[in-house]
Amino acid sequence: RTSYSKDRRIVPCHATESSRFTLTCATDNALESSCPHSCKVVHTSDFGQVAFTIEARPGCPIQLTKYMVYHTSQTASAEELCGRTEWTLDRVVTNGFQELLASQQQYMEDFWRRSDVRVKNIRQDRTKRSTVEIQQAIRFNLFHILQASARAEETGVPAKGLTGQAYEGHYFWDTEIYLLPFLIYTSPRIARNLLAFRHKMLPQARARAKELGHRGAMFPWRTINGEEASAYYAAGTAQYHINADIMYALRKYVQATGDEAFLRDYGAEMLVETARLWLDLGFYSEAKAGKFCINGVTGPDEYNAVVNNNAYTNLMARENLCYAAQVVESLQATAADAYNALVGETGLDPSEVKAWMRAAENMYVPHDEKLGIIPQDDGFLDKERWDFRNTPSDHYPLLLFYHPLDIYRKQVIKQADIVLAMFLLGDAFPPETKKRNFDFYDPLTTGDSSLSSCVEAIIAGQIGDVDKAIRYGMAALLMDLADVGGNVKDGCHIASMGGTWMMLTYGLGGMRDYDGSLSFWPRRAPEDDATLLFTLTYRGQRVQVEIGPENVEYALREGHCLIIHHETEEIQLTQAHPVAVRLVSKQELT
Template identity: 40%
Template sequence: MYMVPHFVYTFPKLVKPLLMYRYNTLEKAKQRAHQMGGVGALYAWSSISGEECETIYEASTAQYHLLSDIAYAIGKYWEATGDKEFLVNYGAEIIFETARFLADRGSFIPARGNKFCINSVCGPNEYSCGVNNNCYTNMMVQWHMQTAVAIYDYMSKSATEQFLSLTKRTLLKDEERQLWQRIADNMYIPFNEPMGIHEADDSFLYLDPVKMKKMPQHMDVRFIGIHPINLWRMQIIKQADVVLLMFVLGQKFTTDQKRANYAYYEPLTNHGSSLSTSIHSIIASEIGKFEEAYEYWRQSAYMDINNIKDNAEKGLHMACMGGTWMAIVNGFAGMRDYPNGLEFNPIVPDRWKAYRFKINYKGSLILVDINRNGTNYKLLSGKDVCFYSAGNKIELSLKCVENSTI
C-alpha cells in the first residue's frame, strides 16, 4: 500500500518481482489457511520464506485486510501496465485463492439484515484487536470480491486457455464466483447516520475516551507498559485506518464524509506507526487543511533523519519513504488514478515555491511541474495521454506541452 504505488508510477518494471514474491509463497499461504481451519490462502503478516514470523497473533494473523491489500497491489499494477501475462498466469490465482479464504472467514448475519460480516479481526489500527466488522477490512474485502469476479469474467472470455488451466488446477467453480458477487453486493459497511461518519468497527465509538495529550505521540503504546486488555478498552488509534480507507477507496466517499471522518478520527490517532502521517497528509490536502497536510508530510519525511521513532539504528522505514512520496504526488499534487481515469488537483504548500516530479502512466512518462503560476505537464516519452487537472481536460503528445492554471 506504500511501496508498490511508488514503483508503479516511477519504475513499473520493479513491481512485477515484488508481486512474484507473493506468487512464489502462495503454497505457504495455502498451508497457513489450512492451519487456521480455512480454505484458500492466508499470507503471513511478517515473513521472508512465507512462514509467519510475527509473535503478536491478534495483531497479525487477524489482519485479514492484508489479503485485500495484496489483491489491490496486483490490481493497481494491472491497471497501470496492462501486463496481461502476469495477471492471467500469476495474479489471478493469488486474488482467487485469497478471495476463497475471505469468503470462508465471514458470514451472512441475520441480525445485520443478512449482510456479510467479518468478525474477530484486526484492521490497520493494531490497538483494536478481535473486533467485528472493521470498516477498512470490510470495504477492502468488498473491493476484493468485485475484482475477483471481474477477473474471473475477463479470463473466461479473453484468456480461455489460462482460465481453463487455472480452474482445473484449483478446482474453482462458478458457484464460488456467484458467492463472491453475493458478498460484494451484501457487504456490511458500519456507518453512523447521526454522526455522519464510518464507524471504525462495531465497538470503537463505544470505547472509553482517552486524554490524548497524556498519550505519547509517534510511539507504539503496546510496548510502553500498557496491558493489552486495558488498551483494547481505549478509544485510541495507532495509525490511519478509516483515514487510509478514504485514500485507497476514495471514490467510495463523499467530500463531506471525508471531512467528517477525518475530523473525528485524526484527534484520536497517536501515529504509533511510521505509516500514519503520510496518509493523514494526503487526506488533509484533499479536504483543504493545507498547513496540517504540510506538517504531517514533514513528520513523514523526517521520520528517520530526526529519528522520530527512536529506532532508526535498526533500519530505515522504507514503506514510510514510499508514503512520503505519496504525500507529495497524491497529496499536494492531488493525483488520483481511479477507474474513470487519471486526475490531478495540485496545490503548492505555503513554504514552497514550486516542485516537480515524473510519473509513468500506462507506459507514458509525464513530467509534472507545479509552481505558483500554474502547472505544466509535458509528455517525455510514450503514447499520447489524456487526463484531467483541476477539472480541465489535458491532452498530451510528444509535440506539445499543455498548461493548466490553478
C-alpha cells in the same frame, strides 16, 4: 558453511539452518606495482585473508583494487551460488573499476530521471525547513527505497531495507500499500517482481488458510520465506486485510502497466484464492439485516485488535471480491485458454464467482447516523476514550508502557485505519465524509506507527486543513533524518519513505488513479509560490507533471501519445506538445 580460495580470490558461502537461505560474498584482489611483492591467502569457513608483502620503493606507485560480489538465494544450493558468484566476479574483474563506475552512474541517472521529485520556493515560515532541507529529505527517502528494492527478484523488501536489523529482515503489508505505488509508477519491473514473489508463496498461503480452518489462501502477516513468522496472533495473523492489500496492489499494477499477461499467469490465481478466503471467513448476519459480516479481525490499527467488522478490512475485502469476479469473468469471455488453465489449477466453479459478487454487494460497513462517520469497527464507539491529558509525553508509543488489554479497551488509535481507507478508496468518499471522519479520528490517533503521518497529511490536505497537512507531512518527510520517532537507530522506516512519495504525488500533486486512468486535481494555496515537479511511468510512457504558482504543465518525456485528465478535462499529450493549465486558488482537493 563452505569456503575455498583460488589464487587471490576467497569464496565463502553460508546457509541459514531453518529457511535455507544461501549467501555468498566473494572477493578478488588485483595489485598493480613494479615493486617486488608476494601474496599469502588464509581462509577458514568463517574467515578469509589475502595478505600482500611489498618491497615498497620511493616513487614507485602501488595500486590495490578489491572486487567484492554478493549473491543470495532462497532456492540455489551453496555450490550453485558459489558458481554464480565466481562468474560475476570474473566479469567485473575483466571489465574493471572504471566500467563498473560508469555503469553505476548510468543506473543512478536513469533512476533519478524516472523517480526524482523536485521542489522549489518552499515557504520556510510554514514548514520550518528550507527548500534545500526538504529536497534533501525527499531524495534521501527515494534513494533508500531504491537501495532496498533494486535487487528484489525472489524476495520482498525488508521493513528496514538495508539499514538495520529490526524486524529480522521480514516483509509486511507495507510493501503493497506504501512501497508498490512508488515502484509501479517509477520502476514497474521491480513492482512486478515483488508481486511475483507473493505468487511464489501461494502454496504456503494455501496451507496457512487450511491450518486456520479456511478455504483459499491466507498470506502471512510477517514473513521472510512464505511462512507466518508473527509471534502474536492478535497483531499479526488476525490482520486478514493483508490479502486484500496485495490484491489492491495487483490491480494498481495491472492498470498502470497494462500487464495483462501477469494478471493471467499469476494474478488471477491469487485473486481466486483470496476471494475464497473472504467468502469462507465472513457470514450473512441476521443481526445486521442479512449483511455480509467479517468478525474477529484486526485492521491496520493494532490498538484495536480482534474486532468485528473492521471497516477498513470490510471495504478492502469488498474490493478484492469484486476484482476477483471481474477478472474471472473477463478471462472466461476473452481468454478461454487462460480461463481453462485457471479452472484446472484452482478447481474454480462458476457458482463461486456469483457468491463473491453477492458477498461484495452485501458487505456490511458500519455507519453512525448521529456522528455521520464510519465507526472503525462494531465496538469502537462503545469504548472509553483514552486519557490523553494524563498520559506522559515520554509514554509513547503506548504499547511499550501499557498492557495490550488496557489499550484494547479504550478509544485510542495507533495509526490511520479508516482514514487510510479514505485515501486508498478515495472515490467512494465525498469530501464532507472525509472531513467528518478525519476530524473525529485525528484526535484519537497517537501516530505511534511511522505509517500514519503520510496518510494523515494526504487526507488533511484533501479536506483543506493546510496546517495539519504541513505538520504531518513534515513529520513523515523527516521521519528518519530528524529521528521523529526516536528509533532510527534500529533502521530507516522504508514504508514511511514510500508514503512520502504518495504524499507528494497523490497529496500535493492531486494525482488520482482509481479507475485505472491518470487524472490530476492540483490546487495551490493562497500566497504560495512553491513548485513541485515529478515524473510517472504509465503504460510504458513517461509523463512529467510540474505544478507552479499559477499553472500546471503536463509534458510527455517518453512515448508517442498519452491521454490524461486535468480534473475532468481530457488532455492529449505528445512529446512535441506539452500542455499548460491555469490553476484555481483553492485549498480543498476533491
